[in-house]
Amino acid sequence: MTPQDIDAICGLVYDLCGIALDSSKDYLIESRLAELVKREGCANYVDFAVRARNSSDNLKRDVVNAITTRETLFFRDKSPFEALMFKAIPELVDEKSKSAYDKRIRIWSAACSTGQEPYSIAMTLMETLPDFRNWNISILATDISDDAIDRASRGLYPPLETSRGLESRYLNKYFTPQDGGHRIKDEVRAMVSFEKVNLLQSFVHLGRFDIVFCRNAIIYFNAEDRRRTYLNLANQVTDNGYLFVGSSESLIDLGPKFQPQHHCKSVFYQPNRQLPDFILANKVGPAVTPATPVVR
Incomplete structure (x- = not known):
């Protein structure tokens, strides 16, 4: 590939989906x-x-579907789901149970890939x-990626994908065998x-949302887009809500409200929870320059 080829594709990919290639x-x-280049009969x-750019x-x-990373698995990294089970959900339920009318839990899985x-x-x-049936739960x-959304909505996974990260008890309880693989049950x-x-x-x-998961996606953005996107995500989190990001992502450079919270070997953020005055009144160390995004 020539430098001109690389520049043209990097610009195209950035404009279509924000991924910063070089x-x-x-x-x-x-x-x-x-x-795709061969299919379209292009010389370069x-x-x-x-x-x-000029097409439909x-x-x-097709470009977005081809370039976006699909590396995912059930219960990826495990610890965020343990923090969800033993920290975030119990605290949300305890808070919402104080009101007879607040039985709603909203969760957002951003950059969900194929649905795991x-x-x-x-x-x-x-x-x-x-008693989850008594709660109004929406995820x-x-x-x-259109292809990722289409696959995720079908909820059908081949044996290779259900064998990665998914314990047998979950497979037996929440899936049914179908077409040589397993389909997620309707209730899930x-x-x-x-x-x-x-x-x-x-x-x-x-x-x-009460809980937002956005893991291992924004690492592919440039520094300016990264900062803006995390701040926008924080605006979508409720006052006492939780923001989970990837294990390699640190948000401390975004300001004092982005102090990491630790539980079950996982890190999460509560950017809209009221912090003690002594934290808000002081800067939290020097700004941290994010690492250059790496696309694998």
């Missing part, structure tokens, strides 16, 4: 887009980028709350709704 990712560009990647939404969708995360959240809720799962599926959302665009219309 010249070190020429191998990734070729491995994920070569078939510059020509392909021009065609994609179908080709743009939101379904893991749903199963965690069902395991934690014996919104979003992604920028009913908790989750799916929607296409670009995190670089406004998502105020989604409303506020």
